[in-house]
Amino acid sequence: MRILLLEDETTLRENLTDRLRAEGFVVDAVGDGIEGAYFATEYPLDLAIVDLGLPGKSGLEVVRELRRAEKRYPVLILTARDHWQDKVEALDSGADDYLTKPFRTEELIARVHALVRRAGGHASSALQFGPLRINLSSRKVSLADQPLDLTQFEYKLLEYFVLHPDQVLSKLQLNEHLYEDDADPESNVIEVILGRLRRKLDPDGNWKPIQTLRGQGYRFSPGGP
Amino acid sequence: MTNPRKPPSLLFRLSLSALLAVLLAMALIGLSVDRAYRAAEQTALRERLESAVFAVLAGLEVDPGGRLAWEGAPADSRLTQPQSGLYAGVNSANDAWYSPSSIGIEIPVAQRAMPRGSERFETPDGNLPWYVYRIGLGWETSGGDIVDLSVWAAEAPARIAQSLASFRGDLWRWLGLAAVVLLVAQMLLLFQPLQILRRVAGEVRDIEGGEREQISGRYPRELTPLTENLNALLKTERANVEQYHRALGDLAHSLKTPLAVLNSQLDGGERIGKADLREAVAQMQARIRSELDRAARSGRRTMLPRLAVGPLAEPVVRSLRKLYPDVRFELRLEPLLRANVAERDLMEILGNLLENAAKYGRSEVRMSLETDASSGRRSGLRIIVDDDGPGLDDARFGEMLKRGVRGDEIAEGQGLGLSIVQRIVESYHGEIRASASALGGLRVEVELKPS
Numbered sequence: 001m002r003i004l005l006l007e008d009e010t011t012l013r014e015n016l017t018d019r020l021r022a023e024g025f026v027v028d029a030v031g032d033g034i035e036g037a038y039f040a041t042e043y044p045l046d047l048a049i050v051d052l053g054l055p056g057k058s059g060l061e062v063v064r065e066l067r068r069a070e071k072r073y074p075v076l077i078l079t080a081r082d083h084w085q086d087k088v089e090a091l092d093s094g095a096d097d098y099l100t101k102p103f104r105t106e107e108l109i110a111r112v113h114a115l116v117r118r119a120g121g122h123a124s125s126a127l128q129f130g131p132l133r134i135n136l137s138s139r140k141v142s143l144a145d146q147p148l149d150l151t152q153f154e155y156k157l158l159e160y161f162v163l164h165p166d167q168v169l170s171k172l173q174l175n176e177h178l179y180e181d182d183a184d185p186e187s188n189v190i191e192v193i194l195g196r197l198r199r200k201l202d203p204d205g206n207w208k209p210i211q212t213l214r215g216q217g218y219r220f221s222p223g224g225p
Numbered sequence: 226m227t228n229p230r231k232p233p234s235l236l237f238r239l240s241l242s243a244l245l246a247v248l249l250a251m252a253l254i255g256l257s258v259d260r261a262y263r264a265a266e267q268t269a270l271r272e273r274l275e276s277a278v279f280a281v282l283a284g285l286e287v288d289p290g291g292r293l294a295w296e297g298a299p300a301d302s303r304l305t306q307p308q309s310g311l312y313a314g315v316n317s318a319n320d321a322w323y324s325p326s327s328i329g330i331e332i333p334v335a336q337r338a339m340p341r342g343s344e345r346f347e348t349p350d351g352n353l354p355w356y357v358y359r360i361g362l363g364w365e366t367s368g369g370d371i372v373d374l375s376v377w378a379a380e381a382p383a384r385i386a387q388s389l390a391s392f393r394g395d396l397w398r399w400l401g402l403a404a405v406v407l408l409v410a411q412m413l414l415l416f417q418p419l420q421i422l423r424r425v426a427g428e429v430r431d432i433e434g435g436e437r438e439q440i441s442g443r444y445p446r447e448l449t450p451l452t453e454n455l456n457a458l459l460k461t462e463r464a465n466v467e468q469y470h471r472a473l474g475d476l477a478h479s480l481k482t483p484l485a486v487l488n489s490q491l492d493g494g495e496r497i498g499k500a501d502l503r504e505a506v507a508q509m510q511a512r513i514r515s516e517l518d519r520a521a522r523s524g525r526r527t528m529l530p531r532l533a534v535g536p537l538a539e540p541v542v543r544s545l546r547k548l549y550p551d552v553r554f555e556l557r558l559e560p561l562l563r564a565n566v567a568e569r570d571l572m573e574i575l576g577n578l579l580e581n582a583a584k585y586g587r588s589e590v591r592m593s594l595e596t597d598a599s600s601g602r603r604s605g606l607r608i609i610v611d612d613d614g615p616g617l618d619d620a621r622f623g624e625m626l627k628r629g630v631r632g633d634e635i636a637e638g639q640g641l642g643l644s645i646v647q648r649i650v651e652s653y654h655g656e657i658r659a660s661a662s663a664l665g666g667l668r669v670e671v672e673l674k675p676s
Contacts, residue, residue: 083569083572083573084541084572084573084575084576084577085568085569085572085573087544087576088540088541088543088544088572088576091543091544091547091548092540092543092544096547097547097548098548102506102510118550123550123551
């Protein structure tokens with residue numbers, strides 16, 4: 001999951017970046033509105049966290065701009081203003097949720113997970129696909145009621161598939177959404193991890209929840225191909 | 226800064242209109258006096274010509290053959306003085322006589338036989354350069370015959386023109402003088418009220434400079450609404466500034482305690498525990514919040530605009546739908562509903578009530594807005610929010626309203642919204658009530674009364 005964090009206060013930006021990375025997100029952290037608007041419209045994002053008071057271009061303008069560019073990923077607004085007039089203005093200009101400063105980092109992380117989940121079309125954080133159960137909040141995965149032990153990257157990959165069910169995802173797309181910029185897009189690390197994930201999800205080889213479409217990418221179809 | 230052209234001063238506007246009015250009046254007076262004078266001059270001229278005709282008749286002899294002779298003493302010396310400007314003549318069927326004054330002058334008067342008993346006065350025109358008066362009469366000769374005669378007298382227009390010119394000169398000179406006097410008087414009259422306005426402006430400037438507190442001079446009745454309103458505004462303004470000062474002071478002082486605790490721990494060399502830090506931060510947060518709420522509440526609600534409620538309520542509901550996608554929100558309001566309420570206050574009330582209902586409700590929230598008919602000409606507002614949650618008893622509801630008022634409480638989450646609503650409603654002298662909803666949960670009813 002790739003997140004744009006648009007916050008001009010350096011300490012807060014760095015702390016949040018660390019926390020979000022620790023949660024397994026890919027984070028692009030930006031401190032001013034103009035660069036932020038570029039990231040928001042040009043990068044393959046899954047969510048943006050936008051502070052309203054930014055140098056260069058206000059957060060509201062960035063949100064309006066990215067919505068005009070038909071970006072549909074969820075946007076979470078951060079601001080010190082907590083009057084409904086301000087909230088309504090932010091939500092009406094295209095944001096999806098609103099968090100008032102000062103806030104607890106846990107609250108922010110919870111909102112981010114909820115927004116990502118809602119964007120994937122799931123009302124609850126506990127999901128079930130055949131024998132596979134995933135709790136997006138606690139990040140616990142079980143297979144046929146047995147806890148399944150996944151590495152952080154395996155989980156991230158699975159989560160991305162689960163939130164985009166029945167969609168063909170190219171290797172490039174997976175790379176962009178799951179890796180930081182400096183990762184080598186030509187590496188075959190995705191294939192390697194995908195192979196491990198497939199073996200863990202389908203040790204007997206008769207479920208095949210993740211299919212390969214030659215030349216196009218991969219598809220998570222838990223009901224089978 | 227843009228520099229729009231300054232509107233012309235009052236003195237300029239009033240002087241300009243006075244000038245135009247005076248000029249118009251003087252022109253009308255001048256024209257009518259001129260007309261009257263010209264008419265009087267013509268009447269006098271006609272009378273002069275008539276008496277010249279009779280003077281001619283007085284000295285006229287007509288012999289039985291119709292020949293004319295004049296031997297009377299000149300009643301008017303101008304008739305005998307050559308080229309005097311006054312001329313006369315007599316025409317019979319076979320003779321003509323001209324006054325001595327006309328020697329050397331070509332007589333332009335047409336030789337016209339006038340019927341007996343007729344008279345005519347002619348003014349100069351294209352083919353007649355003179356004023357002419359003529360009569361026709363029958364003259365009994367010494368032989369007993371009746372001879373028809375035309376007798377005329379004429380005057381060149383030079384004399385009357387000269388008199389008119391000198392009269393006009395005098396007239397316009399005096400009228401001009403009168404106009405100047407009137408204008409000066411007008412200016413002097415205008416100056417006084419303008420001076421009063423300048424005095425008010427001077428007092429306002431003094432207030433701005435801090436040299437006086439309010440407008441204290443005595444002013445004419447027309448200005449007292451202005452000065453009294455200014456004084457009222459100044460009083461409110463001062464009260465507000467004092468309130469801000471007090472609020473700021475309170476806030477600063479209330480932050481000092483938790484800061485002092487942190488400081489002492491730093492100085493003591495102890496490691497600050499995460500719990501201590503969190504508690505201090507929470508305390509400061511709570512203080513800031515309660516001071517902000519108090520500041521918002523203490524603002525005076527006067528002179529509220531009449532707002533269309535729909536365009537404010539709809540975006541709030543839209544926002545709530547976004548924040549709580551699993552809850553169904555229904556909004557009922559009259560399409561043209563208006564109320565005297567501040568935009569910020571209304572959105573704050575609606576947002577908090579709806580969010581509260583969405584948090585406690587299971588799946589459905591319904592809000593209806595209507596005018597409060599009991600409040601007369603200015604429109605109050607009744608807001609009713611229903612949810613299908615577990616509901617609340619009166620005691621719990623009362624507790625919720627008080628939440629967040631106490632500064633020592635971490636005022637996040639439950640019920641805080643209601644206490645904010647409660648404080649806004651108080652500032653409108655309104656009411657907030659809870660009851661059981663037809664949807665199965667809580668019904669909150671808010672009534673705002675316009676001040």
